Amino acid sequence: MKPVKFDYYSPKTVDEALTLLEEAGFDGKIIAGGQSLVPIMNMRLSSPECLIDINQLHDLQFIEFDSDKVKIGALTRQAEVERSDVVQKHLGLLSEAVPFIGHVQTRNRGTFGGSLVHADPTAEIPLSLMALGGTLHIASKEEVREVNVEDFFITYLTTDIMPNEMLTEIHIPIEQERNGYSFYEISRRHGDFALVASACQLTIDHLDRITNVRLVLGGVEATPLLIEGANEWMKGEVLSDSLLQKVEDIVDEMVDPESDIHATAEYRRHLSKKLAVRTVKSAYERARGEANERS
Template structure:
């Protein structure tokens, strides 16, 4: 199929982009990597009046350390994030998760910001960045605001962004990132969308007792599911045990409302989530212990 007719703009600055979004509102759609949006256009699931191509906004393409944050421009390609030594040295789970995104051709075009705005609940970057406590920077023609990712995702493929807003950056606090990390995913074939994914972050003391961390799972709810603090606290102050894992996982999945589809039943997704969360916790715990040796 072919997309419906639309006007095409290629702004050269963020200011120009925001002015176009203000003028067109709901009828103006951003084109970045296009890995998700182009198929939607071709199937006419979206018929915008205009397309705003931001691929020439070099000011949104960067990875840098600044003020205690790893800052990533929204137009940064997923492949650049995967290959970045700066990102890998400070937030290694980003490289581990990025390698699961589609194929190399997908990552060469797909952008970090585009993945977040698309808000697929099983996508790798929304899940991982949620686990890291990241926040996004969002701008319109009049102001700039910050939004933590646990408030940014509203429901399936839906965020709290308004039609006149543009996601410009992602900020990850690096001073408190746990040393232990792991990302696990299951898909039918390499490069396919994940049926379920899980990410874990853990810190331990010198005796191997858990001090803190986070757990998240994707593909089992309308948004990536982050373990609540009270649930995660079941692991605090003790070594990782099968009983502790079981209790936390049960608390997490009982809040999930997965859908059944042609790829997997709801029951299968829940069972798979339990397996992957457990696997990610074991790997993160081992890495946390090794980091202190």
């Protein structure tokens, strides 16, 4: 199938793009990399009357280190994030997750912001950002507002962005001392959507006790699932078999996956528990290794 007829605009400035969004309302859609929107339009699951191409907005294409955070423009290509020395040095989890996205061609076109706005619950960038924390800067003609990542994803393919708004940049806190991270996903073939994915970032103190942890699962709910309370019941603990068993038990209680043509709910539940344990263990071991290297 092919998309229905639509009007096409290519603004040269953010202000021009926001004006077009204001005029289009619910009938307008932003297109950048098009890796998600174009297939959906071809299947006529989305039929916008107006496409606003933001590929000329080069001010939204950047990766910058700024004191205690990394700033990434919404138009930055996923391949740029993958190759970035800044990301590799300060956001190891993101650097580890991005290569799992589709294929090289996908990452060359797909944008960092586009993946977040599309909000697929199995996608690597939303999952990673939920584990890293951070804020999303969302602009309209009236204001620029900041939204914490925990409040950004509403439900399946739905975010906090209104029709007259656009994501402009993302601020992500850098890794701390004695930090460890890990990302795993299971898919049927390389480049396929993940059946289940898991990301973990944690820090430890000089006695190897966990001081902070964020554990996130993808593919088991309508949005990336941050395991609430993990920081409370893991804080002050060292890695042990009993702790990992508790991780598995808590995940089993929290996830509520659905069956589809790719996997049963039972299989996704099994993967969720095993991947959560694996990411926590790997992140902890990485934190210990890096701590030992610095000592």
